[in-house]
Amino acid sequence: MKKTVFVLLGLIVLTACKTKEKESHHHDNEHHLTHSHKSYKSDVDAHKLIYPSKAPDRIIVSLTEDAKHSFAVNWRTSQQIETAFVEVAEETHGPDFLLDEKKKQFTAKTELITVENTRDKEPSVNAAYHSAIINNLKPGTDYVYRVGDGSKNRDTWSEWFQISTPSTNENESFSFIYFGDAQNDVKSMWSRVIRKSYKMMPEVDFMLHAGDLINHSESDREWGEWFYAGSFIHATVPSIMTPGNHEYDKSVHRTKLSALWRPQFTLPENGPLDELKETCYALDYQNMKVISIDAQSFNNSKHSREAQTKWLDSVLVNNTKKWVTITMHYPIFSTAKGRDNQALRENLKPLIDKYNVDLVLQGHDHTYARGYASNEGLGRTIVQDAGTVYAVSVSGPKMYESQNQDWMVKRGEYVQLFQIITVENDRIEYNSYTTKGEVYDSFSLMKNKNGKKTLTNNKSEVQMRLKKDFVKK
Structure with a gap:
């Protein structure tokens, strides 16, 4: 009898425990699903690209005015992180940089921002954007840094990234990569371009983006794709960028810069x-x-046009550097009829000529072309007294057609490109590569003590590509 009672009591207790466990498990699942839905919006297909968390994402470093002694870093988190920090130290051969006396901490500026892209029917996104300028650095030195909320929770810190400051020897060789428009299908199609460029030049010193990084200025998903495509490269190789027309909001006639x-x-x-x-x-x-002209603002108003023209004159007249590169989105010389930028050319080209600017790197036309204002050197291998070299390039998959024009030395369509440009004392080496890493266009530019330049056109590995050869109308 006692045995039977004990068995019955045991069954009742066991059943109760299982019921409680089931209820508890159900409650945990319900809580987990609710939390997941609220925090990460898992019902949105691109939630990993769009929504932030406590962990830093979209980390990017940029050049400052004083690149020898500082760099800028930006990143994003959820709005739960209201205070954020950067830790930095000189890089060591092991983990000894983690010792407290070797690390410095900088407090970031934090902005809480809400963006809702109704044009593309994207949901509202609340995020905290953090930024800091890390200064008092040594030139020609390797550093490590990380970003986070300052807590001991490792999950709310980024990994440690490496970055180097430029040398005090101004004539020491350095390289940068120039990209035309990424703009469309950035995660799918532009990712291989920036990653291939980094694979070919892992010691690159900075990257230059000539506008139209994305297609819709307020699309958080597209910005997410751009950061996803560059991934850790953005966090280790400093960038500079000039805005294109697609960084301005079309709904307000391209007069409002992306929020x-x-x-x-x-x-x-x-x-x-x-x-x-x-x-x-x-x-x-x-x-x-290196000079960035805001070409969209230039076109938007007479006030901006006059201000930028006068400012450019003042920058160039006081320049003491051997080489000058200007980047802008709209080309001084376009690659197709109907895309002419007359106001830009009439205002800026006289200054470009007056101060013998070396390179003008542009985008917008979704084709490739490289040349100079006159066609006197067309067809020559060596061009004496070379003037300014103008380039228009495209790195994304959106492709237009072009027409042969007098200023062009090399032309191309239906080809995604990146340009590796190396500067060493009195020489610039310019190589335009396809996504397969083959040379599409190449030249060398030498400058003597008197500022006279000699341009040598180098051989290409890829013949001229035209869209009509691939896409039949």
């Missing part, structure tokens, strides 16, 4: 107008002056 441009990039603020901070600017990198 995410300034929160997610930290660029120089030395332009001529407050509205042009971080879009029109100048900086030095060793023996090169």
Whole structure:
């Protein structure tokens, strides 16, 4: 009898425990699903690209006006992180940089921002954007840094990234990669371009983006794709970028800069107008002056046009660097009829000629072309007294057609490209590569002590590509 009672009691207790366990498990699942839905919006297909968490994402470093002694870093988290930090140390051969006396901590500026892209029917996204300028660094030195919330929770810190400051020897060789429009299908099709460029030049010093990084200025998903495509490269290789027309909101006639441009990039603020901070600017990198013109703003108003023209004159007249590169989105010389930028050319080309600017790197036309204002050197291998070299390039998959024009030396369509440009004392080596890593266009530019330049056209590995040869109408 006692045995029977004990067995019955045991069954009752066991059943109760299982019921409680089931209820508890159901409750945990319900809580987990609710939390997941609220925090990560897992019902949105691209939630990993769009929504932030406590862990840092979209980490990117940028060049500052004083690149020898500083760099800028930006990243994003959920709005649960209201205070954020950067830790930095000189790189060591082992983990000894983690010792407290070797690390420095910088407090970031934090902005809480809500973006809702109704044009593409994207959901509202709340995020905290963090930025900091890390200064008082040594030139020609390797550093490591990480970003996070300052807690001991390793999950709310990024990994440690490596970054190097430029040398004090201005004539020491450095390289940068120039990209035309990424713009469309960025995760799918542009990712291989930036990754191939990095694979070919892992010691690259910075990357230059000539506008139209994405297609719709307020699309958080597209910005997410752009950061996804570059991944850790953005966090280890400094970038600079000039805005294109697609960084301006089409719904307000391309007069409103993307709400995410300034929160997610930290660029120089030395332009001529407050509205042009971080879009029109100048900086030095060793023996090169690099200048960004905000071409969309230039076209938008007479006020901006006059201000940028006067400012460019002042920058160039006071320049002490051996080489000058200007980047802007709209080309001075376009690759197709009907895409002419007359106001840009009439205002800026006289200054480009007056100060013998070396390179003008542009985008917008979704084709490739490289040449100079006159066609006197067309067909020659060596061009004496070479003037300014103009380039228009495209790195994304959106492709247009072009027409032969006098200024062109090399032309191409239906080809995704990136350009590796190496500067060493009195020489520039320019190589335009396809996504397969083969040379599409190449030249060498030598400058003597008097500023006279000799351009040598080098052999290409890929013949001229035209869209009509691939896409039949």
